[in-house]
Structures are given as C-alpha cells and as structure tokens.
Amino acid sequence: MWREIKVLLLDHNEERSHDLKVILDFIGEETIVCKEGDLDGITKDHESGSITCAIISQLDNTDKIAEYLVDWDPTLPIILLDASELSAEADEELRKAVIATIETPPNYTKMMDTLHRAQVYKDHMKADPARAQRREAQLFRSLVGTSRSIVQVRELMAQVADKDVNVLITGESGTGKEVVARNLHYNSHRRHKPFVPVNCGAIPQELLESELFGHEKGAFTGAITSRPGRFELAEGGTIFLDEIGDMPLHMQVKLLRVLQERTFERVGGAKTYQADVRVIAATHQNLEEHISEGKFREDLYYRINVFPIEMPPLRERTEDIPLLLNELVARIENEKRGSIRFNSAAIMALCRHEWPGNVRELANLVERLVITHPYGVIGVSDLPKRFRHVDDIDEDREMPLEVAETGMLPGYVSMDTPALLPVNGIDLKEYLSNLECNLIRQALDDCNGIVARAAEKLKIRRTTLVEKMRKYDLNRA
Structure with missing residues (x-):
C-alpha cells in the first residue's frame, strides 16, 4: 500500500x-x-x-x-x-x-x-x-427560491436545526410546513432516530390521546392489546404535530405536561414513560386569536413557540415560480415520468394566479400537465381555464419584468444554474437583448437612477452604460 x-x-x-x-x-x-x-x-x-x-x-x-x-x-x-x-x-x-x-x-x-x-x-x-x-445541501432542495422571504426561512432553519428547542411553523396550507419540519429533523443530531408526523386535525378527538400516548390492554372498548403511541415511536427523534390549532383543550393540558415534565402515561396505564422527543408543531390558524377566544391555551402557545418560522404564501413570492417549475419538472425527469417546458406567456399567467393552494397547487398542476401534454411546450391555451390570466394573443409578448429579472425562467440562462435550451429553440439575439435590458433596468432601480453607481454595479464604464440606455430607451429615474 x-x-x-x-x-x-x-x-x-x-x-x-x-x-x-x-x-x-x-x-x-x-x-x-x-x-x-x-x-x-x-x-x-x-x-x-x-x-x-x-x-x-x-x-x-x-x-x-x-x-x-x-x-x-x-x-x-x-x-x-x-x-x-x-x-x-x-x-x-x-x-x-x-x-x-x-x-x-x-x-x-x-x-x-x-x-x-x-x-x-x-x-x-x-x-x-x-x-x-x-448531502447537506440536498436537505433544503425542496425550499426552492431566491425571494427574501424564502431565503430568510432557510436562514432560520440553519440557525435552529441542531438546537433541541421546540419550533412552531405557521403558514397557509400547501406552503411546505412539513417540508420544513423534515429538513429540521434531518439536519439535527436526531437524524438517525424516527421522524413521526401526526395530523391533529385528522384524528377524532376521542382517539387523539391514545394515538399520541398509546394505551394498555382493556383501557377502553376495542383495546384488545397494548399499543405504543406516537411519542413512544418517536423516542430519541422528532414528533411533528401538524394542525396543532385543532387540538382539543383537554389534550392541550396533557401535551403541556409532556413538554414540561418530559414524561407521560399510556391511556389506562400507571407506568411513567420518559419522552426524549423534540416537538415541532405547525398550524395554518392564528393561535393568538384562538387564545383570545379561549380555544387555545396561552401557556401551551409559549411552550411550543420557542422558535417561530413563518412560511410565506406563494402569491407573495411569485419571483420563485420559475425556479419552482424548474425543480418540479427536474424531479419528474429524474423519475423518468416525462418532461414539459413552459413558454414565457404561460409563466406570466402563472405568476398572476393567486395560488390559494400554494406550492402544493403548483405541484399538482405540473403533474397534470405532464400527463396531458407529455414532452410538450405549455402555452396559455394548454393551461386549465382558471390559470389563464393572459390572453392567447399575448403568447409572443415579452416575459414579465419580475420573471425576467430573476433570470430563472425554465429554459433560460441564470447566474447560478446551467442554461436549458427550450425544446422549440430560442432567438438568442433577442433573448440576450432582453436580458441585458432587464439587468440594466434593475441596476438603475437599485441605484435610484444614479448612472455612475449602476455602471459600477454592472462592472462597465459609465459612457458604455449611457449608450446602452439610449439603445433601449431607458430613463435615469
């Protein structure tokens, strides 16, 4: 050797x-x-x-x-x-x-x-x-985006992932709260122990205690054998209490004791079990309003809300939609289930949608289009009616500024990802002109119209920038 x-x-x-x-x-x-x-x-x-x-x-x-x-x-x-x-x-x-x-x-x-x-x-x-x-970077790949809100979420996750504190994730349905919870678990020292999700709103109230803490044989009608609860199954790992706002008050008291004492008993049993479990909770509801209405315990709220993370709705970060489309299509391609591309007008229409179902709604749309238009280029007319916020006659118009400035349009160039040539090709000269014009416009906006600072930001001479501004008919302010 x-x-x-x-x-x-x-x-x-x-x-x-x-x-x-x-x-x-x-x-x-x-x-x-x-x-x-x-x-x-x-x-x-x-x-x-x-x-x-x-x-x-x-x-x-x-x-x-x-x-x-x-x-x-x-x-x-x-x-x-x-x-x-x-x-x-x-x-x-x-x-x-x-x-x-x-x-x-x-x-x-x-x-x-x-x-x-x-x-x-x-x-x-x-x-x-x-x-x-x-491998570490892959943990965050589901949280795609360059918007300030999603970047801030990733920063908060990096800060708290390996800390043994309770986390409360808030945000609308479909924003990716469970994705955050799983990433926090797999980035912690508990990653080799179980991650156990529980939807508190999907389990009948009378069964929730048994589901969380388990039960002994004969504890109630139908309990023919002893059964461990989710806290036992999550021992050493993480339990994710989704939709904790739907938890009934009597269960909130029992959960509070577990968080304080780190112990619990099975339903119908007297043996005390230790709970070495990290708790991550999530809800789409306003818990502070629930407290004022008497629906949620204030002491429990402060116990679970040690480190809050708020997930932004998709309509507030539309600049991430092209990136999300790229990621969703790439996953489908990796799974050998087909592929699609979106033209600029279709992306413009998607950026104008309100997205009540958030990222989950976007993912379901992509899945549907891959089935209905395999290996196709999706235009406005190919989208379901409720997504057609742009007329068919706008198909050939310039892409929206907020999308163009990201440089992340599927099939187009970005600074951080390799360029993907669209299936139907590209007018390279026109694309480069649009890209240059949009970058100059963004630099001028960032520098409040001061040409010298914009030129410095673009790393070109001031006179060169003035010539390009004339070429694209751009004003200073």
Missing part, C-alpha cells in the same frame, strides 16, 4: 470479522472491529476523516448504519461484505459512497485493489469539499 490506512470493520459475524482482522493486520493496516451498538463510541473517540474506509456486513439496518457513517464523515467510502447491499430506498448519494463489495475469504489482489480505491475516493472527496457537503 502507498501509505498506512485505518479500517472500520462492522460485522455481526464474530468469526468472519476475526478472520478479516487477521488478514488486514497481516498486510499492515490498522483495523477497528466494532459492533453495531458500539458505533456511537467509535465516532466519539475518532475524529471525522481519520478513518480511511468502513467495511460493513449485511445488517437489519444497513442503510441507517451507512447513512450514519457518511453523515459523520462525508468523505468516508463504504465497502460491503459478501451479499450485503443497500435497500432500494437508499438515496443516490449514499449509493455513490459504496465503492465495492468483497467476498470472504477475500482474494489478496482484490483486497489490495479495493483498499487502494478507498484511498483514492477519500482523497478525491477531501479535495472537493463542496461535493462532500452535497
């Missing part, structure tokens, strides 16, 4: 792990033999990046073990033993971390080659930190 390496060996078969350690010791490599239950101790005793590779056998939760290790050290390559494999649900980034499978007893040449590949992989990942952090 070109330098000494350190191998983490995780195998439930003691005889096989002993034989592998003997082989690795023989070729002069340091081996750490670990059982599944000792993994936390190993990661605490060793710095992230200090282990060259991990060799894992088939376990009941191979996916979770591999994900835990890659989260601990994003540069760590995984080697599987014998018939071990990840499940079909494992994400693509985790699969890329699995560089090889070796059979036991291993062939000497194959073993040396695999360890060499592990070194190359680790060095490559260390040299490309952005790639190593891609």
